[in-house]
Amino acid sequence: MALGYWRAGRAHDVAEFELYFRCCPFGGAFVLAAGLRDCVRFLRTFHLRDTDVQFLASVLPPDTEPAFFAHLRSLDCSGVTVRALPEGSLAFPGVPLLQVSGPLLLVQLLETPLLCMVSYASLVATNAARLRLIAGPEKRLLEMGLRRAQGPDGGLTASTYSYLGGFDGSSNVLAGQLRGVPVGGTLAHSFITSFSGTEVPPSPMLAPASGEGSAMNLATRVEAWLEPVCAHLELGVQVPHRGERAAFVAYALAFPRSFQGLLDSYSVQRSGLPNFLAVALALGQLGYQAVGVRLDSGDLLQQAQAVRGVLRTTAAHFQVPWLESVPITVSNNIDEEQLVRLTNEGSEVNVIGIGTSLVTCPRQPSLGCVYKLVAVGGQPRMKLTEEAEKQTLPGSKAAFRLLDTDGSLLLDLLQLADEPPPQAGRELKVWQKGAQEPQTVRPAHVEPLLQLCVQQGQLCKPLPSLAESRALAQLSLSRLSPAHKRLQNPEPYQVALSEQLQALVDRLRTQDQQ
Known part of the structure; x- marks a missing residue:
């Protein structure tokens, strides 16, 4: 794909991708966002070594232009911008965990590593949170799954993000040394x-x-x-x-x-x-x-x-x-x-x-995150397919969490990035998934969800510590209603679209049918 973009003269086109999941795991109604610190660490050091490029040259067609390999050697993330849900935030289907923008060739290459780092981290954090909800606040929970994990990297990830999800510590001493997880x-x-x-x-x-x-x-x-x-x-x-x-x-x-x-x-x-x-x-x-x-x-x-x-x-x-x-x-x-x-x-x-039931997530071993193109050159892109669940939402977007007067969560709202943000106390019309008509909501409070964390390759502010992200996870879960926190047959949490975003979706669908 990178070679195809380069030969088409599109390597430097500005593109935006969104990383999200389609369904909550384990039959639940929430996910804890995790893995951001690993993604940022990866982006800040990303480059291809000479040995990497030499291997690529050995597997690509022998007539591939040397200039393409020179381009690969020059790649870094100095032109990449990332907006993300903070680690420990509640996440729901369709709401981006990450928005990644930058040169098309480069941000396409980032798809697999970012999915790898976010999907399992969020899955195991969510699994840990479910176990904590069952155990209640008084019991101490220790992660003891390193011997059963899928390799040492999977073990370190599980030890790290089970702590974020609510466990009290781990038997994995490396997680204590590298990530500050309490060990025992x-x-x-x-x-x-x-x-x-x-x-x-x-x-x-x-x-x-x-x-x-x-x-x-x-x-x-x-x-x-x-x-x-x-x-x-x-x-x-x-x-x-x-x-x-x-x-x-x-x-x-x-x-x-x-x-x-x-x-x-x-x-x-x-x-x-x-x-x-x-x-x-x-x-x-x-x-x-x-x-x-x-x-x-x-x-x-x-x-x-x-x-x-x-x-x-x-x-x-x-x-x-x-x-x-x-x-x-x-x-x-x-x-x-x-x-x-x-x-x-x-x-x-x-x-x-x-151990095993925590780190291997046997009830659902994959969160199924996806990384989809939503805009190129400022123009929205939408995947239209026969399978409705796999259609994407076009355009660069903002996301907001709407809350009621008592602080309870009403719904998450996705809208186009250039729309004015929703205002507390003002009515707005939103479109629920599959609805024939919009509904009117009046939020008492509005919280922006996606924070700018990397801009043009530079970290915008220090990332929270693992302990701070763990505290955010517990606070986030405390705000979720019992109906949404139920582990069996929970009430689905609503994610809605703004009128302008819904109109864009409808217009692109109509154009495709003409």
């Missing part, structure tokens, strides 16, 4: 099963948390606590797994201030829980408090309730009040349906780790 994790079953119980810690002594007083042999103190714990739990002659206990001791020596136990390597009730309690109580003697337990198999809700019961009775029995409120983390292929159960009233679960 736990120990794996392999750590526990690697111990047999015969290992002797090279440094078993642990000093008190206060820094005052004598150090204690933690392994010895754990063994001393094991008998009263087992008696309290009425385990009889059943002895908890020695290797598991040794693993917990090793982990506690490494992380005395953040000790946690993975309870289901052998048996939660007969081994994991008593071993954890023995270590937690030994640490407690030195002024440390365990920070949690994790369950990773079985009926997670039922097990969490049973574990909480044991924590409460043990705390009362040994007069250690903090023990009863130790957070319980669960993981194990949790999806939306399981999350509903885990967050229902009466659940004792505090932290939920979600």
Whole structure:
């Protein structure tokens, strides 16, 4: 296509494309816009290296003019302008996430990378937002999907934009280093099963948390606590797994201030829980408090309730009040349906780790964004096709969000860029999709949606931090009505056209039919 534009003498024609999606994913009624920071970073460094151009020369026709390759070498985004929905904004079908204008050949080449960076980021942010809506504000949600992601780039994107969508952190340390995502994790079953119980810690002594007083042999103190714990739990002659206990001791020596136990390597009730309690109580003697337990198999809700019961009775029995409120983390292929159960009233679960169903978006693995030409040389362009859903809206456009007096969202309005913007308190006629007649609305407030972020290749203002975009996402969702936030059978949000834009659409359709 680039060669075709160049040979036609159209490489420098000024063109505008819009990047948007046609349908909301997962059967929902909203999307969270994401990926803008990646797009801007890409645009500011875009160029073709000599090796890139040499490869292109090897796959294009051998008689391709050398001047074309010289043109490719000269490409950069110094002539590109981008307007966009801020990251974390609510987005709806047909409303541009990005508007990209610049030389036709160049902005055509940008189609695939921009789609790649926006589509998945917005999809996973939306998926995370849905899971957050199910979990409510109190449960901590951790993204733990890097091992199941579609490659390291997909994993980093998922870790980044699940945080934007409402998760509290990630186990992906690279996302913390590169993107500022809060990181957290736990120990794996392999750590526990690697111990047999015969290992002797090279440094078993642990000093008190206060820094005052004598150090204690933690392994010895754990063994001393094991008998009263087992008696309290009425385990009889059943002895908890020695290797598991040794693993917990090793982990506690490494992380005395953040000790946690993975309870289901052998048996939660007969081994994991008593071993954890023995270590937690030994640490407690030195002024440390365990920070949690994790369950990773079985009926997670039922097990969490049973574990909480044991924590409460043990705390009362040994007069250690903090023990009863130790957070319980669960993981194990949790999806939306399981999350509903885990967050229902009466659940004792505090932290939920979600991996596969978050990062792979199995219910809908693609948002289906498109990148369509809307204007060339200031003249509108429209794709007219037999499939009505694939027809495009012509012309350079502006977008506005119309709000009611109470701040609730009425609809999004698309209009031609040279139209005067809608005014708060004034009536205007708008066309809903498929309507035969316009409707009249009177917005109490009007918000412009698309912000100028790159002008002629220059960043107009610093992009918000990831944490700021996350805060915007939560604010945006709080303004959406419950009917639109429903995860099942939501009420569709309305996107309307101005009278002038609708008239342009009708005129171009008529011209095509003549």
